[in-house]
Amino acid sequence: MTTVEIEYCVPCGMLDRALTVQEAILRQFADRLDRASLVMGDHGIFVVRVDGETVFDKEEDGFDVDEIVRRVRPYVGE
Template sequence: MTREPRLEIEYCTQCRWLMRTAWTAQELLTTFPQELGEVALIPSTGGVFDVRLDGETLWSRKAEGGFAEIPLLKQMVRDRIAPDRKLGHSDRKAAGDESHGS
């Protein structure tokens, strides 16, 4: 039985991205312990590192040209599953980047 919402992180085993994948999953589960129903780590090949929420791609390393910063991923997940939720330092960092770049 799948619990909703389901977050998937598909990662390249050839690139040895399991540790990055596990850390990303840990960060998202720590931030959204009640809101996320399931986090799946999906081994793949070919340089893939995709983050999907209920089938919607939030981030694709190939399409975006690199890895997403964790605060950005947290904001993307929050905007979809808990839009009224404050993220503390993750929100403040994004606001600080827009104003002075500090």
């Protein structure tokens, strides 16, 4: 099965975004995941990893929950 980590910047107040992404991923793939966890970070980080591979990084990508879910999909199968 698959693990998802959402690392977010605590001092920046990104918890709400992290929770929104986590909820969207769980709604789509909960039965195919081992874990969808939040990881506290700092320095402006907001990164989503699937099985250790980065699928979203706010430094490179615009924040779009639907796009993040689409990027997770290939890792969990249909």
